[in-house]
Amino acid sequence: MDSFIVITLIKTVVVFAVMMSSLLYLQWAERKVIAHIQVRPGPYRVGPHGLFQPFADVIKLITKEDLIPPYVNKPLYLAAPFIAMTMSLISISVIPFGPAIQVAGYSTWMQLTDLNIGVLFVLAVASMGVYGIALAGWSSNNKYALIGGLRSSAQMISYELPLSLTIAAPLLISNTLSLRELVERQGGSVASAATASILDWNILHGPFPQILSFLIFLIAGFAETNRVPFDLPEAENELVAGFHVEYSSMKFASFFMAEYANMITVSSMATLLFLGGWVAPWPARYGSSLVPAVIFAGAGVVALYHGMHPGHRRDRRTLPVFGVAFLGIAAFFLLPVVQVWLLPSFWFCAKTGSVLFTFMWVRGTLPRFRYDQLMGFTWKFLFPVAVVNLLLTGFLVAWLG
C-alpha cells in the first residue's frame, strides 16, 4: 500500500520531468527541423547547436513584463492559460510507455495509472481543453480575441467528431477502452511478445487495416492542437492572431506549452491506437532488440566523423563528445538487464517521435487553410469519411472477427 504510493509518486515525478523537458526540447527540435527544411542552421548560438536555446527562451519569457490589460475579466483571464495547460498535461497520466517492469523487487507498470476507460478519459480531458481557449478569448475583453476564441473553439469542437469516430474504429478491433490492454491486444502482451510484429498493429491489423482512420486521426489531431495547416490563431498578419492576442510573457508561453503538450498527447495516442504502442516492428529474435544500439552507434560514428572534419570551430570540441555519448548509449542499450524496460520505451518514444516529426514536417511544408475551407473540410469530408470507415470496420469486425 505504502509502496504503491511511493512508487506512484516516483513515477509521477519522473513522468512530469520527462514531459516538461520534452516540451522544452520539442520546441528546439521543431525549430531545428524547420530550419533544416528551409536549409538554414536554425538555433546555433546558445550552447552547442543551440542546445540551451529553450532555457534562454524560458528565462526571456519569465523575465518579460507580465501586463494585464485593463477591463479584462481578471479571474477568467488569469485562469484560462492554466486551464489549457492543466488539461493538456493531465492526459499524459493514463498513457503507458511500456509493459510491467521489476524495479528493486517491486513490479509496476510504466504508466501512471491505467483506467479501463482510458480512451474516454483522454477524450474527456481533450474536450475540456476547449475552455482554456474560449475563456481566454472571451475574458480578454477584446473583439479580435473574442472572435479568435470563437474561431478556435469552434474548430476544436468540430474536429472532435472525426477524431472520436476514428478513435472508435481501432477500439472496435481491439475491443477495449483501456490503453494498456489496447497495446496488449496489438501484441504487447507477455504471451505474444515473442511473435508480435508490425502486422499486429491496428494500422495493419485485420480484418480492416486502419490506415485511413490513422490519416484522419492525424489530420484531426493537427486541428485539435491548432497546428499548421489549421493554425489560425498564429495568423497575426491576416487575422490579428487569435484568442491569445492580449496575453504576454509566461501566460502567452503557457498556451504554447499546452499546444506542444497536446501534440505529445495526440502523438502518443496515435502510437497507442494505431502503431502498437511499445511493440517492436518485428520480434526480438529477428534482432529488433539490436536496432536502437545500431542507430545510436551510427549516430555516434557520424558525430565522430564530423568531429574530425568540423564545419565550425566549436564542433571540434562538441561533436566528439556527442559521438562518445551516442556510442555509450548504444552500448547501454546492449545490456540485457536494461533492455527489458528500456527497449519498449525506446520503441514508444521512436514512434511518438516520428509522429511528432510529421507534425513539424507538415508545418514546414503546407500553407494555411482559410476558415470556411477548414470547417467545410471537416464537416463535408472528414466526418463522412470517418463515419463510413467506422461502419465498414464495425461490419467487418462483426462479420469476420
Next chain:
Amino acid sequence: MQLWLIPLLPLAGFLINGVFGRRFSKGLVNSVAIGSVALSFAWVLKTIFALGALAGVYREHYFTWIRSGVVNIGCDFGVDRLTIVMLLVVTGVGALIHIYSIGYMAHEGGYYRFFAFLNLFMFFMLVLVLASNYLVMFVGWEGVGLCSYLLIGFYFDKKFATDAGNKAFIVNRIGDFGFSLAMFYMVKNFGSLDFATVFKQAPGAPEATLTVIGLLLMLGACGKSAQLPLYVWLPDAMAGPTPVSALIHAATMVTAGVYMTARSWTIYTHAPAAMNAIAVIGLATAFFAATIGLAQNDIKKVFAYSTVSQLGYMFLGVGCGAFSAGIYHLVTHAFFKALLFLGAGSVIHALSGEQDLRNMGGLRKKIPWTYATMVCAAVAIAGLPPFSGFFSKDAILVAAYQHAPWMYWLGTLTAGMTAFYVFRAIFLAFFGEYRGDKHAHESPPVMLIPLAILALLSLAGGFLFKVPQFLAPIFPALEAPENPALVAISVVAGVLGIALAWLMYGAKPALADSFAASMNGLYTLVYNKYFVDEIYGATVVDPLVGGSRVVLWKGVDAGLIDGTANGVAARARNLGSLLRLMQSGNIRSYATWVLFGSVLLIVAMGIAGGLR
C-alpha cells in the same frame, strides 16, 4: 317491365341539364329535356301495350326502404288503369308543354335551369303517380311541391315571384302536414302504408278512424289542389313562366290532390262524412273561385281562378262518389286548361309581356292561330256539346244531382259563370279594336303545334277517351240514370253565359262598366277576391309573425337559449379571469406554480406512501 325507367328518364335529363346545361347549347338542352320526356312517354305507351287489358294492379318491388318494427315500407311502383290515365296525361301533356316551352322561353335567361327544373318536376310527378304506397307517393308529393316552388320563383330577381313561391310552399306545408298526419294515423291503425294492405283492411276499420284519415288526406289534397281554404297560393303562382302555369298549376300537379283522393276511394267510400266534406268544399271552391274569375283583368289570373274552380268541380265529382267522373274531368281539364294557358302564353308572348285584358282587343286578325285554338278550349270548358268539357262536367253534375240536388243547381250556375268569364276573356282579348300600344306578332310554329294538338284533344277528347268506361273496373259503379233534362239545363247555362259575355264585352262594352258601377260594392268585393288574402294576413300571418318575433325570437331564442349559452360563457369567463392571474406570461411565476404543484405532489405521495 322496368317501370322505374319512366321516372328515371326525366331525372337523367335533369341531372345532365343541371350539371352541364350551363355549357350546353340551347339545342342540346332542348334535345336532352324533351328527349327524356318523350322517351318516358314512349316507355309509358310500351308499358301499356305490354300490360294489355290490365284488370288488377301490376307491381314492381325494388328495395326495402324502411323496416322498423311493424312498419315495412318498400320502394315499389304499381300500375293500374287509374295510373295509366295519369301517366298518359302527365307524360303526354308534359311533352307537349316541353315543346311549347322551346319557343316561349327562347328569349329568357336561365334556359337550361328552366328545363332542368321541368324535368325534375316530371320525375317527381311520375313517382307520385307510379307510387304503390303512401310514403313513396309522399316523396313525389313533396318533390312536385319543391319544383313548383322553384319554378314559381323562376324569375328570382323579381320580389313578387319569390314571394309567390314562398307563399305556395308555405301553404302547401299546411296540406302536407295533414297528409303526413294521415300517414301516421294509417301506420298506427293498419301498420302499413301500402295501398293494397291499407285498402284491404280499410273496410274493417271503424268509421271514425277512416273519417279522420279521410279528412286529413283531404286537407293534404286541399293544399295541393288549391281548394278552400288553401287555394290562395295558386293565383299568385301565375308569377312563374306560363308553361309552368300550364303544366304544373293547371294540368298535372294541382290535380294530384284529386288523384290521391280517387286513389284512396276505398277509405272514402267507408267514410261518408269525409266524402260530404270533400263535395261541399269542392262545390264551394268552384262557385267561389268562379265569382272571383268574373272580375279579373289579368288574363292569367282569370284562368288561374278558372283552374281553382274546375278543381272544385273535380272534388265535387269525387266527393259525390263519381270518382271516374272526377278523373274524367281531370283529363279533359288537363287538355283545355293547358291549352287556355298556353294560348294565353302565346298572347302574352305575342304582346311581349302584356297580361292585362284591358290593353288587348282585336287580336283576332293579328294572331289567328292562337285565337282559333283558344276558342276551341273555350267551347270545351264552357261545356258545349260535343266537346270534351261537356262530357266530363255533365258526368259530375249528374252525380251531384244524385248526391244532392242543390249541389247540382249551384254547379250549373257555376258552369254558367265559367262560360261567362272564359268568353269574357276571349272577347276582351280578340274582339273589338286593339287597345294596347305594343306590336303584336304571331307565335312561332314550335308553340303553335302543341296548341293545335291540344285543341284537337280538347275538342275531341270527350268521345276519344271514354275514361269512365276505362276506369269502370276500378271504381264502384254509380247508378246514374241518363237524365237529358239535367244535361240540357247545364248546356243552356253555358250558352247563357256565353251570350251574356258577348252582350257585355262583345256587342256594347259600355254595358260592362255601367253594370259594374251599378253594383259597385259587390264588384269591388269580387274584384278584390273577397279580400281573402288580406283576411288571412290579418288573422293568420300577422299574429304568427308577430308571435314568432316577440315570443319565440325575443323571448325563447334570445332570452332563454342565448341567455343560457351566454350566461354559461360569462360564468366561464369570470372564472377564467381569476385563473388568468396565474397566466401572467412570466416564466418564473409559472415555474413557481410548478414548484408549488410538485411540493403538493410530494406531500400527497408521502401521505399515500404512509410516511408520517
Next chain:
Amino acid sequence: MTDVPVPISWFLTLSAILFVLGVAGFVFRRSVITVFMSIELMLNAVNLSFVTFSYQLKQVNGHLFAFFVMVVAAAEAAVGLAIILTVFKNRETLNIDDVDSMKN
C-alpha cells in the same frame, strides 16, 4: 487506513440539494441562459440520484437512464440555445421577464 463508507442517503441528499438549487436558479434568475443552465443543473441532480439508485439496487438500469437523460439534455440544449439565439435576434434581450408575451 480503512475505508469509511458513505451512507446512500447522503448521495440522495446531495442530489436533492443540487436539484433545489437548480429550481432556485430557475425561479430567481432573470437571465435566460442562467435559467437554462439551472435546468441542466436539475438534470444533473436527477442523474446523480439515478446512479445512486443503480448502485443501491446493484443494477445497471440507472446508468442507462442517466445516459438517456444526457442525450435528451444534449438535444434540448441544442434546440434551446437556438431558441435563445432567435429570441435575442428578435427582441434584443435576454431578460426572461421581458419575454412574457407570445406576440412581439
Next chain:
Amino acid sequence: MTLAIFLIFAVIAVVCAINVVVQTHPISSAISLVGVMGSLAVLYLQLGAEFIAAAQVIVYAGAIMVLFVFVIMLLNAGAEVKHGRSLTAQLLGAPLLVALLGLLAYFVQRLYPRGASVLFGGFRHGTPLDIGRALFTTYLLPFEATSILILIGIVGAIVLARKEMD
C-alpha cells in the same frame, strides 16, 4: 477514503451550484456549472459508474457547456439586468424551495436508514461493456428513439438559428 472524497467533491459541487445561482454573470455561472459536473463525475466514479462519469465529462462538460459558453460569447451576454418583477416568484419562491428541500431530505432520511451505504468498488457493473450490452438489448428501442430525437434536435436547431434567406 471514500468518505473523504465524497465530502470534498460534494462540498465542491454544492459550492459550485450555489455559485451557479448567485453569480450575476452567465459565464461565471457556466464555469461553476462545469465545476459541478466535474465533481459529479468523480462521485459517479465512486458509485462505480465509470462510463457515465466519462460521458458526463464528455457530453455535459465537454459539449453542452461548451455550447453554452459559445452562445454566451456569441451574444456577448453581460451581467443580467435587474428590472422585471414576478410577484409570485418573490412571495412564494423561497418558502416553497425550503419546503421542497425539507420534504426531500426528510423522505430520503426516512427511506434510507444508515444501513445502506456506498463503498468504492461496491458496484462494478458500470463499465462500457455492461452499458453497451444493456443499451443494445434491453434498451434498444429507447436508444433508437433518442437517436431520432437527436436528429430532430439537429434539424430544429439549424432551422431555428439559420439566418433568414430572403
